[in-house]
Amino acid sequence: MRPFHYTRAGDVAEALRILSQDEGAALIAGGTDLVTLMRDGISGPSHLVDVNGLGLDEVRWLPGGGVRLGAMCRNAANDSRLRRAYPVLSEALRSGASPQIRNRASVGGNLLQQTRCTYFRLPEFACNRRNAGSGCSALQGDSHAQAIFGASSQCVAVHPSDFSVALQALDAVVLTEGTRGRRRIPVDQFFRLPGDTPQVTTELRRDELIVGVELPDSPFAARSHYVKFRERASYAFALVSAAVAVEVRSGTVRSARVALGGVAAKPWRSQAAEEALVGARLNEETIAAAGDAAARGAQPQRHNAYKVELVRRVVRQALSELG
Amino acid sequence: MDETTRESPPSRRAFLSRSLTAGAGLAALGGTGTATAAAPAVAAAAAVDPPETLPVSLTVNGRRRTLRTDPRTSLLDALREDLGLTGPKKGCNQGACGACTVLLDGTRILSCITFAVMFEGAEITTVEGLADGDRLHPVQRAFVEHDGFQCGFCTSGQITSAVGLLAENPRPSTAEIKELMSGNLCRCAAYPNIVAAVESAAEGRS
Ligand SMILES: Cc1cc2nc3c(=O)[nH]c(=O)nc-3n(C[C@H](O)[C@H](O)[C@H](O)COP(=O)(O)OP(=O)(O)OC[C@H]3O[C@@H](n4cnc5c(N)ncnc54)[C@H](O)[C@@H]3O)c2cc1C
Numbered sequence A: 001m002r003p004f005h006y007t008r009a010g011d012v013a014e015a016l017r018i019l020s021q022d023e024g025a026a027l028i029a030g031g032t033d034l035v036t037l038m039r040d041g042i043s044g045p046s047h048l049v050d051v052n053g054l055g056l057d058e059v060r061w062l063p064g065g066g067v068r069l070g071a072m073c074r075n076a077a078n079d080s081r082l083r084r085a086y087p088v089l090s091e092a093l094r095s096g097a098s099p100q101i102r103n104r105a106s107v108g109g110n111l112l113q114q115t116r117c118t119y120f121r122l123p124e125f126a127c128n129r130r131n132a133g134s135g136c137s138a139l140q141g142d143s144h145a146q147a148i149f150g151a152s153s154q155c156v157a158v159h160p161s162d163f164s165v166a167l168q169a170l171d172a173v174v175l176t177e178g179t180r181g182r183r184r185i186p187v188d189q190f191f192r193l194p195g196d197t198p199q200v201t202t203e204l205r206r207d208e209l210i211v212g213v214e215l216p217d218s219p220f221a222a223r224s225h226y227v228k229f230r231e232r233a234s235y236a237f238a239l240v241s242a243a244v245a246v247e248v249r250s251g252t253v254r255s256a257r258v259a260l261g262g263v264a265a266k267p268w269r270s271q272a273a274e275e276a277l278v279g280a281r282l283n284e285e286t287i288a289a290a291g292d293a294a295a296r297g298a299q300p301q302r303h304n305a306y307k308v309e310l311v312r313r314v315v316r317q318a319l320s321e322l323g
Numbered sequence B: 001m002d003e004t005t006r007e008s009p010p011s012r013r014a015f016l017s018r019s020l021t022a023g024a025g026l027a028a029l030g031g032t033g034t035a036t037a038a039a040p041a042v043a044a045a046a047a048v049d050p051p052e053t054l055p056v057s058l059t060v061n062g063r064r065r066t067l068r069t070d071p072r073t074s075l076l077d078a079l080r081e082d083l084g085l086t087g088p089k090k091g092c093n094q095g096a097c098g099a100c101t102v103l104l105d106g107t108r109i110l111s112c113i114t115f116a117v118m119f120e121g122a123e124i125t126t127v128e129g130l131a132d133g134d135r136l137h138p139v140q141r142a143f144v145e146h147d148g149f150q151c152g153f154c155t156s157g158q159i160t161s162a163v164g165l166l167a168e169n170p171r172p173s174t175a176e177i178k179e180l181m182s183g184n185l186c187r188c189a190a191y192p193n194i195v196a197a198v199e200s201a202a203e204g205r206s
């Protein structure tokens, strides 16, 4: 591992100062992703800025409705009010990694965790996301875990986070602070699709950090659910997952959100599936239509056509289990 | 003795692994292939700045310890190599197996995917710190009574993880035990007995 300087930042301003002065500086929160990337030579910061002393670990309910989770809230966040108001969020968090990892992993780190694409994680393979312009080994290699939506000829990797899929279904906003001020970035805009610049994965600037995420009060949040399909019952990344949220009034769906995990470089919102639900009754037929709509337009790679059918089924299951 | 200050004298094992690291680093920088096995470490020492070491003071199993450590040292390596606590095991060294589980302020975490310098002022408990003298911790006793292991490599991680689980959730159902112990893999597949041990430890408490 490349040697690095280490600073335990005392406040946000100090962290930002180091980030803006030292091009090679990186933040470390739980370290559950970054340490492995550094050990494997995928990431080599010259200066690590520890953000564990910044506070930023509050769950704060907002007077006008909604809630703010600090960037350093751990993935084990087990707040009963949060569970009731945003079930999909608690379920998604609980389905990720293992209890030990969740106890340490942070909200900010979870959003910024790197793809699990094997070729990205093994420096001996070409990867445009790791080394821009070097090529994409997944195109010729094993594509079973890769994207079926939003990929490009440069990169077919998927974002591995469960939490972010729930955030996408909840219209969450990422709160950042930088040397040039604060920003509020909707989750859907926060993550970028690979296009011609797969090395740029989010909107976050070099001299910015995530201070938290905000979940608005919404009419669909309380009736929401997360379903994750994986290769074993626990402690595995999603092959496909779905976060759904539905508002039903007088038997009719008034508003809905459907977001998919494991299928794209960002948590993938399926507006087509939402449209299949809104205005209809939530019955077997509409649920099947929503599943079909969610899978429409998928562009599978050589080894992952199975994900298209999985999308249908996972969406169907998630909506059926809403009751 | 309450206070221990150690400059981490290099153990043979630490020396060997660090020489290997230095050698690999040199190769990556394009070092020539003619050097003998021992030479690259020397050459690397001359070529790069010696790593910065930083002091870190933490409480481990109730004892205050201070060490100077290269910031690259994982908490697991600091515990095993610098403090001689070999209870936490290095199974995968990438967060995938749970063998390195320790308690941070009573909460279970993985010590392999975190740096020791980040634990200034923290309180760490390893499997060595669970027993009260010769009296085994109830979870340890349950593992013995239920034969919750075969080769034993994963066991210290399993036990520490189970202690953390019962602190989070004192009365887990069998299904919850399976789910909440899933961060600890067992190559010998002693799972049925591990689950039985955790169940009985939970019952013993309630
Ligand atoms: C074996 C294993 C299994 C896993 N399984 C799952 C799973 O099933 N589902 C899932 O969702 N995840 C899974 N994960 C990933 C895990 O959720 C992430 O590693 C974790 O969320 C990262 O958080 P962290 O705080 O440890 O981040 P770190 O490792 O500390 O940092 C990750 C990145 O975020 C940046 N960063 C951290 N905090 C901030 C901030 N406040 N502002 C700006 N940048 C920041 C860092 O610079 C770094 O680039 C798994 C991980 C492992 C090791």
Ligand code: FES
Binding pocket: B089, B090, B091, B092, B093, B094, B095, B096, B097, B098, B099, B100, B101, B110, B111, B112, B113
């Ligand atoms: S050694 Fe830490 S999880 Fe395997």
Ligand code: FES
Binding pocket: B148, B149, B150, B151, B152, B153, B154, B155, B185, B186, B187, B188, B189, B190
């Ligand atoms: S007892 Fe052998 S690995 Fe678990």
